[in-house]
Amino acid sequence: MFFQHYCWTAVSDPCHKEKELSLPCKLIVKAVLPVFRCANVLGRNVEKCSISTSPSDHHITFQLLCKHGVVKTYNLTFQECDPLQAVFAKHMCPNILKVHSRLLADVMIHFPTSQEEITLSVTPVKVCFKSYTEEDTDFSRTMVTEIHLSPEEFDYFQVGVDSEVTFCLKELRGLLAFSEATGVPVSIHFDRCGKPIAFSIEDVLLEASLILATLCEAQKEADSQERCCPQQWGSSETHPDKPSGDEPNSTDISKHPQRDGNAPTNPVAKQEVKSIPRVTGRDVTGRAGTATAEAAGEATEAPYQKFHSLFFGAVSYKEKDATGHTFQSLATASDTEEDLGPLQSSPVL
Amino acid sequence: MSFSAPPPASGEPYVLSASLDNARHLSSLLRAVHFQDHATCFATASGLRVTVEDAKCIQANAFIQAEIFQEFAVQEESVMFRINLSVLLDCLTIFGTSSLPGTSTALRMCYRGYGYPLMLFLEEGGVVTVCKINTQEPEDLLDFDFCSTKVVNKIILQSEGLREAFAELDMTSEVLQITMSPDKPYFRLSTFGNAGSAHLDYPRDSDLMEAFHCNQTQTNRYKISLLKPSTKALALSCKVSIRTDAQGFLSLQYMIRNEDGQICFVEYYCCPDENITEAEL
Numbered sequence: 001m002f003f004q005h006y007c008w009t010a011v012s013d014p015c016h017k018e019k020e021l022s023l024p025c026k027l028i029v030k031a032v033l034p035v036f037r038c039a040n041v042l043g044r045n046v047e048k049c050s051i052s053t054s055p056s057d058h059h060i061t062f063q064l065l066c067k068h069g070v071v072k073t074y075n076l077t078f079q080e081c082d083p084l085q086a087v088f089a090k091h092m093c094p095n096i097l098k099v100h101s102r103l104l105a106d107v108m109i110h111f112p113t114s115q116e117e118i119t120l121s122v123t124p125v126k127v128c129f130k131s132y133t134e135e136d137t138d139f140s141r142t143m144v145t146e147i148h149l150s151p152e153e154f155d156y157f158q159v160g161v162d163s164e165v166t167f168c169l170k171e172l173r174g175l176l177a178f179s180e181a182t183g184v185p186v187s188i189h190f191d192r193c194g195k196p197i198a199f200s201i202e203d204v205l206l207e208a209s210l211i212l213a214t215l216c217e218a219q220k221e222a223d224s225q226e227r228c229c230p231q232q233w234g235s236s237e238t239h240p241d242k243p244s245g246d247e248p249n250s251t252d253i254s255k256h257p258q259r260d261g262n263a264p265t266n267p268v269a270k271q272e273v274k275s276i277p278r279v280t281g282r283d284v285t286g287r288a289g290t291a292t293a294e295a296a297g298e299a300t301e302a303p304y305q306k307f308h309s310l311f312f313g314a315v316s317y318k319e320k321d322a323t324g325h326t327f328q329s330l331a332t333a334s335d336t337e338e339d340l341g342p343l344q345s346s347p348v349l
Numbered sequence: 350m351s352f353s354a355p356p357p358a359s360g361e362p363y364v365l366s367a368s369l370d371n372a373r374h375l376s377s378l379l380r381a382v383h384f385q386d387h388a389t390c391f392a393t394a395s396g397l398r399v400t401v402e403d404a405k406c407i408q409a410n411a412f413i414q415a416e417i418f419q420e421f422a423v424q425e426e427s428v429m430f431r432i433n434l435s436v437l438l439d440c441l442t443i444f445g446t447s448s449l450p451g452t453s454t455a456l457r458m459c460y461r462g463y464g465y466p467l468m469l470f471l472e473e474g475g476v477v478t479v480c481k482i483n484t485q486e487p488e489d490l491l492d493f494d495f496c497s498t499k500v501v502n503k504i505i506l507q508s509e510g511l512r513e514a515f516a517e518l519d520m521t522s523e524v525l526q527i528t529m530s531p532d533k534p535y536f537r538l539s540t541f542g543n544a545g546s547a548h549l550d551y552p553r554d555s556d557l558m559e560a561f562h563c564n565q566t567q568t569n570r571y572k573i574s575l576l577k578p579s580t581k582a583l584a585l586s587c588k589v590s591i592r593t594d595a596q597g598f599l600s601l602q603y604m605i606r607n608e609d610g611q612i613c614f615v616e617y618y619c620c621p622d623e624n625i626t627e628a629e630l
Contacts, residue, residue, distance in 0.1 A: 031544025034517060045513075059545065068510055069555040076545035 002205040004048075025078040027060065035062050035074045053078075086211045088196050093189040094160025095122055099153070101179035101186050101201075107147050108176065111169060115145075117215065120190070120197075121164040125151065132166045132215070155185055163192045166215035175199050175210045182206070190214070365392050365428045365460040368420035371453040372471060374607045375413060376441040379434065381585055381605070381615045382409035384578035388434035389487050390467075392460075393427045400490055401434065406620040407575040408491050409582070417611055428460065430484035432467060440480040444473040460484070493618040495592070495600050502529040502563040503592040504536055508583055508603070510557035514538060514549050515580045518573060522547075524622055525573045529593060530566035536591075540573065559588065569597040570622040579603075582615040597621035 048065040058079070064072040107129050111118060117132040130146040133139070151157040179186050179201045190197035194216030200209040369375055382388070382401045391398045396414035415421040444454050457470040469480040518525065522540035529536055536551040536558075553561045579601055583589060586603035593599055601617040 028544050031542075034519065037517060068557045069552040070510060070557070071548075071550040071552075072514075073548040073550070074545065075547070 024081055024083045025060075026081045026083075027076055027078045031076050032062075035064070035072075035076075086196075086198075086209070088198060088211050090187075090189040090198055090200070093191050093195075093198075094158075095163060095188075095190050096156065096158040097122075097127070097154050097188040098156035098185055099188070100155065101176050101184075103149075103153060104186055105176050105180060107149070108169065108173060110145050110147060112143070115169055117166050118169045119164055119166040120188075122159045123162045124159045127151065127154070127157075156187075161192060163190065165190050165193050165195075165197050167197050167212040171210065171212060172199060175201070175208065178208065362424055363422075363459045364424045364462045365458070366420070366422050367397070367418045367456075367458045369418050369456040369458075371608065372441050372456040373453065374417055374609070374611070374613075375456065376438060377585060377607070378411040378413055378605065378613055378615060379438055379441070381582035381603070382411045382578075383434055383438060383581075384409070386433055386435050387431055387485075388437075389429065389431050389490060391427060391429045391487075392423050394423050396421070399434070402491060403575060404572075405491065406572065408493065408618045409579070410616050412614045412616075414613070417607070417613065428462075429487045430460070430463075430467070431487045432482055432484050436482055437467075437469075440469050440471070440478075440482065443471055443478050443480070444476070491618075493598055493600070495594060495598060495618060499594040500592045500600075501565050501595055502567055503560070503590065504529065504558065504563065505560040505588060505590045506536075506551065507557045507559060508586045508589050510551065510555070511589060512580075512583055515577075515583050518577065518580075519544075519547055520573065520577070522573055524570040525576050526568060526570045527591075527593070527599065528566070528568045529563050529591070531563045532566065535561070535563070560590075567593055567597065569593060569599065571599060571619050572622050575619055576617070579617045582617065586615070 045066045046064045047067065050063045050065070051060065052063070053060045058077055059075045060078050062074040062076070064074075066072060111129075111131055115131050119128075119130050119132045121128045121130070127149040128146060129149075131144050133142055133144060151159075176186070182201065182203060184201040184203045187200050187202070188197065189200070193214055195214065196211050197214050198209055198211045200207065379388075379399055382399060385401045385403050387401070389400045391400065394415065396412060396417070399411045399413075400408060402408045441454075441456065452473060454471050454473045459468040459470075461468075464484075466481040466483050469478075469482070471478045471480070519540040519542035521542035521544070524541065526539040526541070527537070528534060528539070534548075534550045535553040538549040540547050551558065553563075582601075582603040582605070585605045587606055588604040590602040590604075591599070592602075598621065599617075599619045601619075603615045603617075605613045605615060607613060
């Protein structure tokens, strides 16, 4: 419906049966942006845009038919890739907020553009956005911003569990700009800290989701039950549960030494924070929602008091076409970890 | 408002003296060719020509004819000197580059001859600035020998159609490839950058096309870094003529209308790139 004309010819490849129905590929964003530069000029000048691809020579062609008969043709190379699937079940989230992007944008404007993370804290009667600062920040030199909103400001407000989640603001700004451009409200699904938070927009024509990891901070209290438990991330699709972490990637927390005491592990936190944006495109799967059960079940390590995160790239996809290809996602808090493989279908996000 | 310069001590007249009510008429044209620090000025009774060259491959000329000036006098047959164009532009715009309506900088330019500096008297709002810029030996200029009889392909386009294209050229491409042909694609600008290729096609019947005289299919490549500065001239102009000769030399001529509606010309000449590899799609 978004397109005037949409034609897909499946190229069946005997080696990759499961990929028959899709052509996962990636383009360099910097290469694509110039094609659609100056949206306002585009509207005036461009009459039609046609996108075509020939997988055999790894090119996607964008052709813009403009005013005065001018034709712009861009042939961009793409690489095939295994797309990251976000492992996250929105419908399992106890907290759901829905709000027009204008409100969120108005809130975010008050945070300096250099602000990396913000904290969203909710109770059934109040919503608060505040800037996140490290424990060792010199408060005499920092500006801390807090914005309180009442539930009435939201189009939809559901808070099942009081929570305080901290996530990257920078990545969110892009989605907010997009949402404003499309005029579609933003839905926020989240849970306790440590679990991912999802910002999504849904419309008849398109759907977009931005799933961000949230900071899991050690509580100051000695009560360890309140702490979020670490989640073990596998390092490849075929080995979903390898807690001992053979892969030295930055999300592998099992390599970090165990700490005790109540001191939050700031040096580690800082280090992990910096590495978030680089952890994209890796073949990582994990299981959300299994944390508590898992950690309790694992005898190997005591609860960590450290920060861990996994950053998922934005996942966006067109509406399902007639052949109904499944969007693979592992969702439920199942204790049958071994069953979970990349091909298992489950409720679509 | 013009004012007379003090008479030279030796009694010799200036070999070049000119007055201009609005210095912007000169500075904006000079900016359109300002891609190197130095320029060669060549003055005759018909006007002033300022030439900038680079890499022995590209040459830009700005022509300001005598009629643009309120006063323009050249005592010898021709006067030629080399000068620092960046400094000249800084002086011409010494009162600022933003143009408030109703205000303009008046200019008087005097040159006594070989070995003497170029003198500029600039006035705005009662404030006068005097600048003396040292001149240098003129260097030999390239002669592209581009005359109308040797032109193979020629088109004239309205600049508005090219402005956006030139401003957005993929600079990761080393070359700009220009195809001109009596058949499709008629007129095509292509780049081959890191991410892929881009082509911009202008059909011969486009309403941007003022004239289309292509006799032969020609595809030539030019170093994009050399041509990119021509974007400034394109931005100022209302029309551009694009011509190539049998060897692939490129001539771009820009028709520029100044604030008073007078017409001036800027032209760029460029050699084709010698390292030609097969064009990839």
